[in-house]
Amino acid sequence: MEDKTLTTALKELASKYAALIKRWGKEAHRLKQKYPWLHIHQAARYLELLGEEQAENFLATRESRLMRTIRVNTLKTTTASLRRRLEERGFRLRPHPYIDYGLVIDHAPYSPGASLEYLLGYYTIQGPASMLAVPALEPERAEKIADMCAGAGVKTTQLAQHSPRAEIHAFDINKRKLAALKNNLSRLGVANVAAYHTDARAAPSILGEKGTEAVLLDAPCSGEGLIPFQKGRWPRSFEDIMSRMRLQYQLAVAAARLLRPGGVLVYSTCTISVEENEYLLTLLLETHPELKPEPPPIKGGIPGFTEYLGLQIEPGLHRACRRFLPHIHATEGFTICRLRRS
């Protein structure tokens, strides 16, 4: 049965959406004419969230304007050493602006996924903003870590870089992604991970409640942060957003159950929607008062949005969340929020 808080919140959201179309209808239709793949609901939401000018800038930003980045595998090599090797092969690189083991590729003579250094596990390909979710968690302080929704293990292996002696448990419902995760563990030399083929909502019954010091929940989402990429350009209706929220809320509740007192949860998504980030976490904080928002120790981005659509959003999430927007930061759209269990 759906949680009452969530049901009430979704009803409130639905009524706000109705007013949204009335408010932005004309401008939303204009945007939809310019971007035919866009859903009218989506256009209205972006206008409400970003305003006309920024909504246009966001939609106009293409993949070519974003930083292309790799993450150095510090278990095997150093940033300086890898940079030197790749530059000898004709790559042009510069430091990632926000993380010292990231490199931005300004020019690649061939696909970065085909180099010998990639095959030897000296680096992996990872988005510039996505790379910040793990440092936001500070997993090096934890002995037991859970990575819910681990996918192909890009962040899982990053957790292991930070905490090579910790016990890391990774979950994913998709077996094909777990096969890729297994390969990545092998390629990158990560031996402190146990990965489970299961719905991450079952994580507390597998690992036990209140026993995990650090939990990363990189939640499945509407993927609006990937709109600069061709694969990210598809229509999202209001119902698409709300249906994502149902699963995200359940995952977030499971993540909260895993956490031991003093433990940290980082919730991240590759979407810019407030509904799936700050609003979703407001609902979580309402039903879990033992969780407190706190600022993540990462650079870059802008603070979380706490004013949107007239929704009641926890003010503490302004500092506890960092947002990355393609048209401002030249990264994929990404949101990272940090909570601690008191």
Place this chain on the structure above:
Amino acid sequence: MPAPQKLEAPRPPRGDEAGRRYTPCSHSVQKKLTTTLSCYGFEALLDKYVALCKEARHLTDVYLVARAVDISGIDVQPYTVGIHVIRIDRGRVLPLLGLLSLAQVEKLRPLSHYAVVTDKAALLFVYGKDVYSTSMLELREDEHCTSLPLIVLNALHEPLGYGRSLRKHGELLIRNVLDAGWYLRSGV
């Protein structure tokens, strides 16, 4: 005249191995593991990692897992744990790329049973090609380890994969058994 040695690349294990449980390795498997590691000079891995096995009738998969990871109290069997380092198929040991990767993390270089190849040959090797004698810079075979493939290294002694030495038309050749290019070709 003895029959030519049948060479076959180890088929990297695929997909979910549900149904087989991770357990401490049996004594005989542990012995095979230790022998394999000794052949390459990687015995130190057993100081930091624990071996777990998934055993079926003719097939055993061996994983090296960091000591901190404890799955003994967990009811659900993991899809994977640690790094998959060797497969034992009908008694025959097939070392995997994960073993080389873990050795790199621990900064272990093979002390024996390896071949060093030129940069050009290294590039071809990771595309699945064999190495000819003209491209070999060093060859160190251990006569006690002939059941195992050689580790193929580039000039920087970085592990590219495994091969077997043989003679073809009188020329020494290293037949590609498994190379790091598999990570791209595996399709996952």
